[in-house]
Amino acid sequence: xxxxxxxxxxxxxxxxxxxxxxxxxxxxxxxxxxxxxxxxxxxxxxxxxxxxxxxxxxxxxxxxxxxxxxxxxxxxxxxxxxxxxxxxxxxxxxxxxxxxxxxxxxxxxxxxx
Numbered sequence: 521x522x523x524x525x526x527x528x529x530x531x532x533x534x535x536x537x538x539x540x541x542x543x544x545x546x547x548x549x550x551x552x553x554x555x556x557x558x559x560x561x562x563x564x565x566x567x568x569x570x571x572x573x574x575x576x577x578x579x580x581x582x583x584x585x586x587x588x589x590x591x592x593x594x595x596x597x598x599x600x601x602x603x604x605x606x607x608x609x610x611x612x613x614x615x616x617x618x619x620x621x622x623x624x625x626x627x628x629x630x631x632x633x
Contacts, residue, residue: 522548567633569611577604582627 522542529535538548570578573594580590587601594601605623609615612629614622 523550524548525550525552566612567629570608574604574608574611577601578608578626578630581605581623582630 522538524535524538541548567575567578576594577590580593585593587598587605590601591598605626608626609622612626614620614625616622
């Protein structure tokens with residue numbers, strides 16, 4: 521089995537080598553594909569650091585819920601929600617920045633997994 525991107529088959533030597541490995545029972549996967557998969561794995565690993573409650577909060581954030589709505593849905597205080605949200609930002613490496621909306625970036629990280 522093999523998977524190469526178009527730009528790799530332009531290099532005849534590399535293509536023939538990959539073809540020989542596949543014909544010999546090996547596997548060939550383009551390095552760019554592997555890098556992309558590993559970067560996605562790093563994103564999911566950061567989400568794995570979240571507690572179950574933090575994942576619940578993040579899921580409700582992804583539904584567009586405010587902190588007040590999250591508090592009502594989870595039957596916790598708004599202060600507890602704020603603490604969970606800040607913990608999510610920390611665990612996802614989303615420091616305060618003038619040009620970024622951390623809540624949106626956290627939801628995007630959630631949706632990518």
